[in-house]
Amino acid sequence: MQMMIVLLLLCSTIFITILFFQKQTARRKSNTPPPSPPRLPFIGNLHQLGRYPHRSLCFLSRRYGPLMILHFGRVPVLVVSSVGAARDVLKTHDRVFASRPQSKIFEKLMYNGRDVAVAPYGEYWRQMKSVCVLHLLSHKMEEVRTCCKRRSSVSEEDLQNMKYLKAVIKETLRLHPPLPLLVPHKSTQEVILRDYGIPAGTQVTINAWAIGREAATWGQDAESFRPERHLDSSVDFRGHDFELIPFGAGRRICPAISFAAVLNEFVLANLVHQLNWRLPAESNEVKTNVAESIGTVIHRMFPLYAIASSTT
Numbered sequence: 001m002q003m004m005i006v007l008l009l010l011c012s013t014i015f016i017t018i019l020f021f022q023k024q025t026a027r028r029k030s031n032t033p034p035p036s037p038p039r040l041p042f043i044g045n046l047h048q049l050g051r052y053p054h055r056s057l058c059f060l061s062r063r064y065g066p067l068m069i070l071h072f073g074r075v076p077v078l079v080v081s082s083v084g085a086a087r088d089v090l091k092t093h094d095r096v097f098a099s100r101p102q103s104k105i106f107e108k109l110m111y112n113g114r115d116v117a118v119a120p121y122g123e124y125w126r127q128m129k130s131v132c133v134l135h136l137l138s139h140k141m142e143e144v145r146t147c148c149k150r151r152s153s154v155s156e157e158d159l160q161n162m163k164y165l166k167a168v169i170k171e172t173l174r175l176h177p178p179l180p181l182l183v184p185h186k187s188t189q190e191v192i193l194r195d196y197g198i199p200a201g202t203q204v205t206i207n208a209w210a211i212g213r214e215a216a217t218w219g220q221d222a223e224s225f226r227p228e229r230h231l232d233s234s235v236d237f238r239g240h241d242f243e244l245i246p247f248g249a250g251r252r253i254c255p256a257i258s259f260a261a262v263l264n265e266f267v268l269a270n271l272v273h274q275l276n277w278r279l280p281a282e283s284n285e286v287k288t289n290v291a292e293s294i295g296t297v298i299h300r301m302f303p304l305y306a307i308a309s310s311t312t
């Protein structure tokens with residue numbers, strides 16, 4: 001009997017000690033912030049962003065890792081640059097990171113910050129988003145469908161079979177996402193991400209451009225435009241596959257994905273089907289130069305001139 005009591009006491013002491021150490025380690029881990037490149041007074045790391053922030057951040061992430069903290073002036077920003085880290089933020093902790101940072105620019109340009117795209121996470125945003133999806137976009141999609149049916153010689157059934165056309169659109173969005181850093185997110189509570197402590201109120205930037213070019217996912221030819229890679233792959237841009245997130249993922253995903261996909265496919269299919277296309281003789285260099293120009297969204301620095309002629 002005495003032996004049993006001693007054994008029980010011993011087991012509970014071991015158990016309590018393990019619990020204590022686990023708690024201590026978790027506390028130590030949660031106090032560790034993600035790595036940061038050295039910063040300058042006042043401007044922080046702003047000088048390292050350059051003309052193409054998505055490229056500079058991708059370069060920095062190779063040294064500091066898929067989760068790093070940069071300072072935009074005095075504001076700490078968590079930069080997310082890998083498939084796994086994006087999944088952690090946009091899926092595992094989706095609710096925590098579903099808010100938006102507020103800024104004077106958003107206030108001035110986006111209806112006092114009340115536009116659905118920049119509204120903080122909460123009841124107002126929820127209502128705006130459901131209105132947006134249910135009414136505006138479904139109505140617009142119907143409009144596109146009826147209008148396309150009347151004017152187009154490519155039907156929706158035809159589109160289902162145009163596997164290569166869909167692959168071209170996917171490959172374009174992989175290498176050239178119009179919003180390479182998505183729209184900034186903000187955390188609303190403290191969270192531990194891959195052993196790093198992320199305080200509530202942290203601004204988050206997700207580098208969809210870097211993720212779309214990750215060699216570990218896309219192979220050694222990740223930088224090449226090769227639509228064929230999508231023909232036998234189930235990876236899609238609808239927010240389930242974190243390898244391809246030009247529309248974001250999780251609660252803040254672009255509500256217009258279906259609308260934009262249908263529109264892109266119809267327009268491209270009809271342009272190719274109804275017209276013959278050729279390049280002006282002198283434009284060979286421009287044709288291959290896909291340099292980016294920075295604006296609200298990324299676009300070509302050198303416009304592509306092409307000559308259309310009737311197929312009849």
Ligand code: HEM
Nearest residue numbers: 116117178179182183246247248249252253254255256260
């Ligand atoms: C190819 C076309 C498009 C692309 C690549 C795109 C991409 C995106 C991205 C990356 C986001 C932010 C996702 C995030 O924060 O994680 C977004 C949000 C949003 N997009 Fe789009 N978008 C496109 C077209 C459109 C169109 C045509 C509309 C409207 C008709 C639209 C309406 C919105 C709205 C309202 C949000 C904010 C959602 C929220 O904050 O809850 N988008 N889009």
